[in-house]
Amino acid sequence: MTLHLAVALDAAGWHPAAWRESSPAVFSAGYWAALVAEAERGLLDFVTIEDALGPQSTLPDGFDDRTDQVRGRFDAVLLAARLAPPTTRIGLVPTATTTHTEPFHVAIGIATLDHVSGGRAGWRAQVSPRAAEARHFGRREFPPVDQILNRPGGVDLSTDPHVRDLFAEAADAVEVARRLWDSWEDDAEIRDVATGRFIDRDKLHYIDFAGRFFSVKGPSITPRPPQGQPVVTALAHARPPYEFAAGGADVVYVTPHSAEQARAIVEEVRGLSGDVKIFADLLVFLGEDAARRKARLDERDGAELVSDAAIFTGTAGELADVLLEWRRAGIQGFRLRPGALPYDLTQIARGLTAELRGRGAFRHAYEAATLRGLLGLPRPVSRYAEVS
Amino acid sequence: MTRKQVHLAAHFPGVNNTTVWADPRSGSQIDFASFVDLARTAERGKFDFFFLAEGLRLRELKGRIHDLDVVGRPEALTVLSALAAVTDRLGLAGTVNATFNEPYELARRLSTLDHLSEGRAAWNVVTTSDAFTGENFRRGGFLDRADRYKRAAEFLRLARELWDSWQPDAIAADPETGTFVRPGGIGTVEHSGEHFTVQGRFTLPHSPQGRPVIIQAGDSGEGREFAAAHADVIFTPHGRLEDGQRFYADVKRRLAKYGREPHQLKIMPGVTFALGDTEEEAAENAAHIRRQQVGPLTAIAFLEQVWGRDMSAYDPEGPLPDVEPDLSEGVSQGRVPIKDRAAMAAKWRALAEEKGLTIRELVIEVTGRQTFIGTSEAVARLIDEHVQADAADGFILVPHLTPGGLDEFADRVVPLLQERGVFRADYTGTTLRDHLELA
Numbered sequence: 127m128t129l130h131l132a133v134a135l136d137a138a139g140w141h142p143a144a145w146r147e148s149s150p151a152v153f154s155a156g157y158w159a160a161l162v163a164e165a166e167r168g169l170l171d172f173v174t175i176e177d178a179l180g181p182q183s184t185l186p187d188g189f190d191d192r193t194d195q196v197r198g199r200f201d202a203v204l205l206a207a208r209l210a211p212p213t214t215r216i217g218l219v220p221t222a223t224t225t226h227t228e229p230f231h232v233a234i235g236i237a238t239l240d241h242v243s244g245g246r247a248g249w250r251a252q253v254s255p256r257a258a259e260a261r262h263f264g265r266r267e268f269p270p271v272d273q274i275l276n277r278p279g280g281v282d283l284s285t286d287p288h289v290r291d292l293f294a295e296a297a298d299a300v301e302v303a304r305r306l307w308d309s310w311e312d313d314a315e316i317r318d319v320a321t322g323r324f325i326d327r328d329k330l331h332y333i334d335f336a337g338r339f340f341s342v343k344g345p346s347i348t349p350r351p352p353q354g355q356p357v358v359t360a361l362a363h364a365r366p367p368y369e370f371a372a373g374g375a376d377v378v379y380v381t382p383h384s385a386e387q388a389r390a391i392v393e394e395v396r397g398l399s400g401d402v403k404i405f406a407d408l409l410v411f412l413g414e415d416a417a418r419r420k421a422r423l424d425e426r427d428g429a430e431l432v433s434d435a436a437i438f439t440g441t442a443g444e445l446a447d448v449l450l451e452w453r454r455a456g457i458q459g460f461r462l463r464p465g466a467l468p469y470d471l472t473q474i475a476r477g478l479t480a481e482l483r484g485r486g487a488f489r490h491a492y493e494a495a496t497l498r499g500l501l502g503l504p505r506p507v508s509r510y511a512e513v514s
Numbered sequence: 515m516t517r518k519q520v521h522l523a524a525h526f527p528g529v530n531n532t533t534v535w536a537d538p539r540s541g542s543q544i545d546f547a548s549f550v551d552l553a554r555t556a557e558r559g560k561f562d563f564f565f566l567a568e569g570l571r572l573r574e575l576k577g578r579i580h581d582l583d584v585v586g587r588p589e590a591l592t593v594l595s596a597l598a599a600v601t602d603r604l605g606l607a608g609t610v611n612a613t614f615n616e617p618y619e620l621a622r623r624l625s626t627l628d629h630l631s632e633g634r635a636a637w638n639v640v641t642t643s644d645a646f647t648g649e650n651f652r653r654g655g656f657l658d659r660a661d662r663y664k665r666a667a668e669f670l671r672l673a674r675e676l677w678d679s680w681q682p683d684a685i686a687a688d689p690e691t692g693t694f695v696r697p698g699g700i701g702t703v704e705h706s707g708e709h710f711t712v713q714g715r716f717t718l719p720h721s722p723q724g725r726p727v728i729i730q731a732g733d734s735g736e737g738r739e740f741a742a743a744h745a746d747v748i749f750t751p752h753g754r755l756e757d758g759q760r761f762y763a764d765v766k767r768r769l770a771k772y773g774r775e776p777h778q779l780k781i782m783p784g785v786t787f788a789l790g791d792t793e794e795e796a797a798e799n800a801a802h803i804r805r806q807q808v809g810p811l812t813a814i815a816f817l818e819q820v821w822g823r824d825m826s827a828y829d830p831e832g833p834l835p836d837v838e839p840d841l842s843e844g845v846s847q848g849r850v851p852i853k854d855r856a857a858m859a860a861k862w863r864a865l866a867e868e869k870g871l872t873i874r875e876l877v878i879e880v881t882g883r884q885t886f887i888g889t890s891e892a893v894a895r896l897i898d899e900h901v902q903a904d905a906a907d908g909f910i911l912v913p914h915l916t917p918g919g920l921d922e923f924a925d926r927v928v929p930l931l932q933e934r935g936v937f938r939a940d941y942t943g944t945t946l947r948d949h950l951e952l953a
Contacts, residue, residue, distance in 0.1 A: 146689040153685070153719055155598065155630045179619065181700070181717045189715050194692045197700060198685075198718050201626040204595040208630045211546075211599040227619060230570070230650045231589070238588035242546040242596040262618040264711035315586065319536045322811045325586070327579040330572065343649035345579075347529075347569045349544050349586040426692065 128488050129449060130459025130501060131479070132219070132405065133165055133471060136176035137196040140409050141420070142184075143427040144466035145196050152196060155208050161468060162209045165216055168475025169489050171500045172217025174250050174359070174461060177202035179223055180259040187271035188258045194427070203235045210243035217497035219248030219359055224299035225292055226254060226263045230342055233303035240351030245496035248357035251300055251375070253292040255283060285366070293370045298337040300358055300374035305333035307355050308508040309345035331510040353498045354505045361407065363434060365394075372398035376503060377459070379407045383436040385455045392456030403501060406457045407435040411465040412442055412473035420465060435463060442477035450487060459501075520901045520936045521780055521908025521950060522928075523607070524556040527916055528567040531881075532786065533584045534806040534914050541917050543584050546596060551917035553597050556604055559924030560938050562949040563605025563636055563727075564597065565749075565910055566590040570611060571647045573848035575815055576824060580848075582812050591623050598631035605946030607636035607729055612666040614642065614651045617710055621673040624726045625718045633722030633945030638729040638749065639740075641666050646847045663736040665709045670728065670744050672705050676716040677725045679703050685719050727946050733761075742768035745779060746952050749910055753783035753884025758905030780907040780950055787886040787893060787911060789922050800887045803914050804878045813874035816881060819846040820858050830874045834866045894930035901936065 137152050138145035151157045165173050181197050183190045202220030209218055218239065222232045232249075240247035254260070260268040274286045283289050314329035333344030359377040362368045371378035372395060380395065382388035388406060395404055409431075411420045416439040424430045431437060438445055449460055462478075464470035482488035494500050526549060527533040534540060542548050553564045568590045573580040590608035597606055606627065610620060628635035641662035648654045657665060684699030705712045730737065730745035733752075741748045742765060752761040758781075766776045788803055790796030808816070810830035818825045822840040839859040844851070852858055866876045886893045900906050913919025931937035938949075947953050 143692075145687065145694060146692060149687060149689050153629055155632075159599075178717075179622075181715050191697075193695045193697050193699075195694055197695050198680075200629065200718065201623045204591060204623060204626045204630065207592045207595040208599050210596050211550075226616065228614060228651050228653075231615070234589040235592050238592040241544055241588055242593060244546075258714055262712055262714045263616050264713070265616075310586065317535055322809050323581045324535055324584055325579075325581045327581040330579055340652040341649075341654070342651070343571070345572060347572060347586065348588055 132461040134463040139466040140463040142195040143423040174219040175202040177221040215492040221250040224296035229299040229302040233306040234348045237348040237351040245352035295339045306346040310350040377403040388455040405459040409463040411439045446481040523910040525912040555920040568609040603941040609638040612669045617672040621676040628721035636727035753785045813877040890926040
């Protein structure tokens with residue numbers, strides 16, 4: 127069994143000082159097209175693109191005034207769409223938040239990404255817990271994240287009632303998207319000249335969703351996407367987001383820091399869902415001088431890099447050892463966060479994939495044309511289709 | 515004296531009866547290849563921009579989803595972003611509703627498109643009146659007409675605050691000094707208005723155009739005023755010469771009040787066209803297209819929208835029946851509402867009687883918009899004449915077929931406009947603002 131490999135793309139990489147070594151044009155389409163082309167040459171399953179409804183910050187909530195780190199990001203769904211025509215096989219998984227956005231718009235945006243990419247779309251569904259981001263919309267008041275962190279037993283955001291509500295809302299948003307994607311049966315368009323009907327209206331369905339946070343009538347305006355259901359993914363660190371991912375996602379990214387932790391997390395997630403694919407996130411610096419590179423960047427940033435995911439420094443061979451060990455703990459794939467772009471991405475796409483192939487653990491060619499196909503997920507039938 | 519230059523745009527034939535889906539040459543309205551084909555043809559023809567409409571709820575007639583017309587479309591900005599990868603100069607314009615979106619999110623999506631296309635983004639600002647569409651959205655509900663434009667105007671002001679909040683030179687990205695953002699380069703937005711209260715910071719640097727080109731489509735007094743105050747382009751239904759001239763004069767006159775010059779707002783009616791090697795052939799083509807667009811069932815469906823009742827028992831090839839309109843509620847949802855159905859029904863009846871038209875002939879007659887019909891020479895001349903006579907600054911062409919619907923125009927009419935010296939031989943600028951001479 128081969129493992130699945132994705133990379134998480136963001137700005138100049140996951141080290142906040144990474145831009146100082148490559149000076150990338152992070153606000154040009156060409157920069158991103160080169161990155162995704164490299165990932166596709168490495169036959170990776172997919173790339174994810176980070177996003178948020180506010181600028182980056184070193185603070186838990188609100189803006190810092192740092193001038194030495196990358197600030198600013200594209201809308202990830204539109205960036206993914208821009209990257210679809212120049213690629214042919216790699217999956218494109220933008221982040222879109224479920225908080226503040228309209229589920230109808232997000233659902234048709236992801237469906238459209240699936241149409242323009244010929245079935246390679248995914249969605250990383252994410253909540254926006256921050257009060258600073260809520261103020262960009264002015265419709266809801268959120269408690270500052272700092273305040274939640276300071277409550278007794280704080281630290282784990284996901285146990286907070288406010289954050290629990292955000293996950294409940296996210297679950298509704300994913301449910302709405304999935305219903306909208308199913309709301310046109312595959313063969314709804316009939317173009318029947320004899321009767322003058324373009325569509326068979328009996329194959330279009332109102333989704334009639336009514337929940338705590340919003341209601342959506344449907345059907346979608348966008349015909350069913352090529353994959354039927356684009357691949358839904360979510361990052362999760364604790365019980366409520368595990369539940370959200372197990373209930374709504376096809377792939378969950380988890381953040382173990384050891385093989386033992388990986389085993390425990392897999393056990394917990396498997397208790398919630400037998401189907402969801404479990405990927406582990408790792409932030410990686412690769413190469414003979416990986417540790418030195420990271421130390422140099424830490425020094426430039428004035429602080430040691432911190433991350434929710436484990437941070438790996440070492441060679442591609444050493445990383446392959448870790449991935450295969452974690453795979454034995456039940457992890458099915460990895461979403462690697464390159465410390466610096468394009469350097470660490472190149473190491474992943476060339477060195478690591480070669481290493482894994484040498485051990486019989488990675489593909490030699492793309493075996494499917496859709497992202498679902500690459501992940502071994504079947505194409506689902508519309509839930510509204512009559513079983514004949 | 516140089517002649518006024520013509521501006522041209524292409525409308526992807528969307529979801530309605532203008533697209534002749536029954537034609538064997540008609541391809542998919544959803545496959546990306548269809549969008550690529552039309553956009554590349556428009557770019558080959560040196561058009562200013564490519565235009566995509568939006569829909570947010572499927573139309574209904576008599577409580578059921580309307581099934582006679584092309585239906586099913588992508589999310590506009592997502593397709594335009596993908597098209598940015600396969601075109602170089604063509605402007606990319608999308609209709610996005612200001613009623614069911616939030617300024618912060620939409621401003622960053624539009625700015626993203628402007629960055630990714632290197633300055634080719636345009637936003638056609640529309641508002642929605644009905645709770646019917648609102649049923650698909652969190653916001654739900656609806657606003658009355660005056661409030662819709664107030665919200666749209668505040669939406670636009672706020673979007674501009676967001677777009678302008680980063681200094682044009684905010685990004686230093688100097689690895690030597692370690693300065694990515696210049697100190698003070700990112701401003702804070704503090705907006706408190708009737709419809710929106712937004713405080714914080716935007717997430718994107720100044721885009722190549724600073725702000726996307728603003729298009730407005732709407733003909734009411736409020737709509738014209740909104741356009742005069744805010745828009746760079748108006749998409750109008752007034753394509754006929756005298757009607758167009760009246761509209762043109764009216765809207766351009768309103769600009770002074772907002773401190774704007776007439777050239778800062780381009781008036782571009784949406785029009786169709788039918789070509790032929792001879793005038794007769796062109797007329798035949800036009801008639802054939804119209805008959806395909808208004809089939810028997812479509813004719814009845816149009817009648818039902820005005821009469822507000824089931825008319826399915828009547829023969830579309832027969833005379834208008836002698837029944838009175840039911841003015842109580844109406845049977846159509848998801849279309850622009852008809853303001854005075856009684857008056858319209860009376861007008862239609864009078865016209866049918868005067869000209870002896872069948873139901874279908876009547877509908878063909880009343881639902882047509884300005885169409886340029888003729889040989890390539892005649893169509894080029896007509897377009898030029900309309901523009902020189904200040905009936906328009908250019909036109910948004912709505913082909914009746916995809917793919918291929920623009921080929922003949924690009925290959926045969928565009929060269930004649932170029933010969934007349936009223937249309938660019940090649941792009942001279944890189945941004946849509948450059949093409950529209952708005953800079």
